[in-house]
Amino acid sequence: MTTSSADPQIAAALKQISAEKIRANIEKLASFQTRSTLSAQDQASIAAGHGIGAARKWIKSEFERYSRDCGGRLEVKTDSFTEQPADRIPKPTEITNVYAVLKGTDPENAKRVVLVTGHYDSRNSDTLDTTGVAPGANDDASGTAVSLECARVLSRLKFPATIIFLTVAGEEQGLNGSHHFAQMAKSEGWNIEAVLNNDIVGGDRNSQQDPSVVRVFSEGVPSAATDTELKLIRNLGGESDSPSRQIARYVGEVGRTYVVGLKPTLVFRLDRYLRGGDHISFNQQGFAAVRFTEYREDYHHQHQNVRTENGIEYGDVPKFVNFDYVANVSRLNAATLASLASAPAPPDKVRLVTKELENDSTLTWEPSPGSRTDAYEVLWRATTSAEWEHTQPVGNVTKTTLPISKDNVIFAVRAVDKEGHRSLPVVPLPER
Structure with a gap:
């Protein structure tokens, strides 16, 4: 397997990633009672700290704080739209993605973009429940915390290419937020080289979890491939050489170079059985994207009402999250983002x-x-x-x-x- 030498600036930045800050962010996100995309967004609920509107306001304030700390080089933005009624959207619903842009410093490379994302919405047993408790600590406050921590640490540095730190909503209702964002990026001609999606990266503290492994999922045949491209892939045996798969291999090389104690295990399929994630929205628009997910998921702690039943604790609450594990996943993401943003454009x-x-x-x-x-x-x-x-x-x-x-x-x-x-x-x- 190929390896690279470490960049001292990147290695030093990774040491600044803090499990305690990640813990604080996940606990804060879990405190909004619910972050259901369908939950309250009115000013009274936001002031009371309840619902997705309050969560969105807090995420934006964190990005703005990081921007102040780096002298304003981090540009904080929102992408809002109204999703019309559909299977999991009972009425017209405002959905807002919150993101921060660290503009590249090299005019020749600033239009090249690498992006990290996690979804900040949550759900419980009923995806249409707008008020019931849905802490979403692992799914996906953990991925949101990765985007936030990467932004906090990397915004202090300068890179030739641009890095976007994204948090999306609407994932649990059907990838709505990421679909809108990816469509926007395509329609505006963004040159996104890589998308890193973090979803369920909390390293659930069950006895069968392996805290030394994170799975990296990648599509083989590109979702947006044309008939001509599909014919070429079949003829040449290129089923395992999509741009997304090259990102996965790149993550593996970066992990061997920078992150001790966490091994990226490459899983050569789009996603897990019966599941999906926001990387798929980017794949469908022709962008290369991968998904990071913990090694072994505990389904008692996903998409469940918080309760104890027959001696089993259900619910996605912070006490089941391994914050040191999330910190390592953050280091792997940050190292990948920094390496790509520092590198020249591909030939x-x-x-x-x-x-x-x-x-x-x-x-x-x-x-x-x-x-x-x-x-x-x-x-x-x-x-x-x-x-x-x-x-x-x-x-x-x-x-x-x-x-x-x-x-x-x-x-x-x-x-x-x-x-x-x-x-x-x-x-x-x-x-x-």
Whole structure:
């Protein structure tokens, strides 16, 4: 498996991530009684600290506090819309996503975006219950806390590319908030290179939980692939080389470099059985996105009314959250965001020459946009291997030939800057 050297600035930033601050944020989010998307948003409820409106106001105030602490470089925004009645939306409902933008400092790279998200709405046993207690500590105050903590720590630093820290609503009603946000990003032509969705990353404190593992789910065949692209994927055996899967592999490499005590376990499917998450909304719009989820979920503590029944405690309350685990997941996310935002753009139009039968392999590409790239690397692995196995530096060129048969491996090319930051790898298309 491939590895990279650590950036001292990123390593130092990860030490600032605090399990105690994460605990405080999760407990605060759980204190609003319910964060159901359908719950109260009137001023009286907000003033009383009840409902999703109060939660939204608090999240926005936290982002604004982080912005003040970094001299105003973090721009806090909201994305509001009215969702019309549907299966889990009984009446027109205002849904608001809250996010903060850390603008890239390099004009050549500032339009490149990496994004981290979690959903701040919650539910209990009845997804239409607007008033019953629904603390949502793990699902998904934990993921919201990851976005907040990454924003708090990374906003103190400067990166060439832009980082967006997003919290969405409407997930439990049908991914409504993320669907609207992803559609907005596509319609406005945002260049989002990677989306990291954190949903149920609380490391539930049951006896069978493994606090050293976090699952990373990624789609194989892109959801937005055209018929022509699907035919090419089938012909070339590219079912495991979607852009989302490259993010998952990148997370694995970052984890080996920066995060001791937490192993990203790559799960090569879109999501768990019978479940879904906000990364799917981005996948459907053609963006590369992955999902982080704890190793073993306890369904007594998800989508349940808070109660004790037959000696079993039900409900998604903070006491079942492992805050040190959430801190490690935050470190993995922050390291991935910082690494991608520090790296040059990926190379463009990567091609594998297939003009004649030969045992060597020739790859060509166009230079990465911008001037940050210092060199390129070629990666390859056996067609049956999950992760990249070999790395070959090839210098600052746009063509290279390797004595390896293209029939036996999967290739990719990535850009590297002078400090060793690496872009996402790009798998070549055939060129005849």
